[in-house]
Amino acid sequence: MADGGAPIEKELEEKLAVAAAGASSSTPAPHPSGLSQEERYELCRSVGEECQSEDELRRLMNKPTIIAYDGFEPSGRMHIAQGVMKAINVNKLTKTGVHFKFWVADWFAQLNNKMGGDLNKIQTVGKYMVEVWKSVGMDTTNVEFLSSSEEINKRPDEYWTLVMDIARKSTLNRIIRCSQIMGRNETDDLSAAQIFYPCMQCADIFFLKADICQLGMDQRKVNMLAREYCDQIKRKLKPVILSHRMMPGLLEGQEKMSKSDPNSAIFMEDTEQEVNTKIKKAYCPPTVVESNPCVEYIKYIIFPWFNKFSVSRPDDKGGNKEYTDIDVLIEDYKSGALHPSDLKPALCKHLNEILQPVRDHFENNVEAKDLLKKVKSYKDDYIKAELMNSCGDVSAKEFDVEELMRVELKPGAKM
DSSP states (O other): OHHHHHHHHHHHHHHHHHHHHHHHHHSOOOOTTSOOHHHHHHHHHTTOSEEEOHHHHHHHTTSSSOEEEEEEOOOSOOBHIIIIIHHHHHHHHHHTTOEEEEEEOHHHHHHTTGGGGOHHHHHHHHHHHHHHHHHHTOOOTTEEEEEHHHHHHHSHHHHHHHHHHHHHTSOHHHHHTTGGGGTOOTTSOOOHHHHHHHHHHHHHHHHTTOSEEOOBGGGHHHHHHHHHHHHHTTOSOOOEEEEBOOOOOSSTTOOSOOTTOTTSSOBTTOOHHHHHHHHHHSOOOTTOOTTOHHHHHIIIIIHHHHSOEEEOOOGGGTOOEEEOOHHHHHHHHHHTSSOHHHHHHHHHHHHHHHHHHHHHHHHHOHHHHHHHHHHHHHHHHHHHHHHHHHHSSOOGGGSOHHHHHHSOOOTTOOO
8 A cells, every 4th residue: 555655646746736737827817017907997997987887897807908098179278187187097097008099189179160270280289288298297108199180091991981870870969969079069050060070089989999988078978979879780899988077167157177268277387376376366165165176176186196185384273284085185174174275375386296397398398398389379369369359450469468368258259
């Protein structure tokens, strides 16, 4: 028995080794991101205020290559939600291994009559916006910036076939309901180009092979149109919609930021003084959190960026305090323990710290400085034209550009 036991033990050890090797080979290899599947899902999900749907997003984590996209009209200066919040969201997604495609929608801006329909100006604004994202800290390692006019012209048969099929399968009323995506209302007198626009934006999702549509809540209707189209063509894999929050304007009653109102938002290359002045004027009633833009800025911009919010104040006013939990800050604000007179200066300090690298880039980089100068001139030209149209035969030379920026445009004017 002792003599025959050794070979049997050896054979058993060999079988156990083979079984162990087989078990280890069946264990999924760690994801290149270094995150578990659940961690990747949670990080992706944190980007959206709404997700259609969470089950689909969770299953999507099994896909070797995941593509997310966002499209933007180059239509003027960039406000902080489009700049900083977008950088935060893109960095979260690419950290999970997602490949992000930015659709520089120059043709769409032309269809929507931005920059007076001047494609050269629109493309210049597009270059400026890319410079902003790079300078603020967006990790572009796994990011592509694609010009819609260039990419569509590379594969026109594929693109226009998609557009026509979507148009053929959609009612006119359904397309008009998407007019919000262009900053228009359903009751507006839409041009034929603006009717065509939603069909094209819906086609973009499939043309770019996007698994995730990571746009704002204001783009939800056209993203849902893409999911409806999948039902019509019997496509099982629908694009997941991760819609981020729309930030309010800084003044009372402003539901969203507006590029046509410089006081409604912080812009990415605003000076320190401009930031301080805008926040000082911002709506921020004591103890009121609901519809308070300053609290929203802290919750959705400052905390995701710094993971904290530091308040400096005299000892007799409560002393310095560092918040690492947004819920604690909100409770303090509701109770009056944190007052607007302390919150606002702290908010200014944090915002200026985020924006300083952008200012430095547009001041010290010759190409970026020239881009910003051109973009600002486009807006100045527009305001001068509107003012002269409103006031009659008045020489624009009589007006200072900064003063022009404060003039309220006539009703119905659009930027």
